[in-house]
Amino acid sequence: EVQLVESGGGLVQAGGSLRLSCAVSGFTFDGYGIAWFRQAPGKEREGVSCISRRDGSTYYADSLKGRFTISSDNAKNTIYLEMNSLKPEDTAVYYCAVKIPWDGHNWRLYFSGYYGMDYWGKGTLVTVSS
Secondary structure, three states: OOEEEEEOOEEEEOOOOEEEEEEEEOOOOOOOEEEEEEEOOOOOOEEEEEEEOOOOOEEEOOOOEOOEEEEEEHHHOEEEEEEOOOOHHHOEEEEEEEEOOOOHHHHHHHHHOOOOOOEEOOOEEEEEEO
């Protein structure tokens, strides 16, 4: 059974940092990609960042580039999202999701939902206070 479990969310003051984790289990195929999404109250879900398991290529939403960094520990099957200089508008539930197989050329289509992700975690709440 494929499982994605997010952790690391919490309450942080504006300007602070958090590191989210996404632990992936349930399959051995390495041609997948992991994407982080977020959904703020009353807003649509948006893609944040994604990474290819096979070659480590990374992609970011334009508005978040420079503040957020995605990385992976393949030995632990865990993907991380380092979030710095957090702002109140970053408050959201953050989800990780997997796409199998992954095609990096389609990353914007994965973000937009045109191509759906295959499995989702349950999310972790990030609250940034002003």
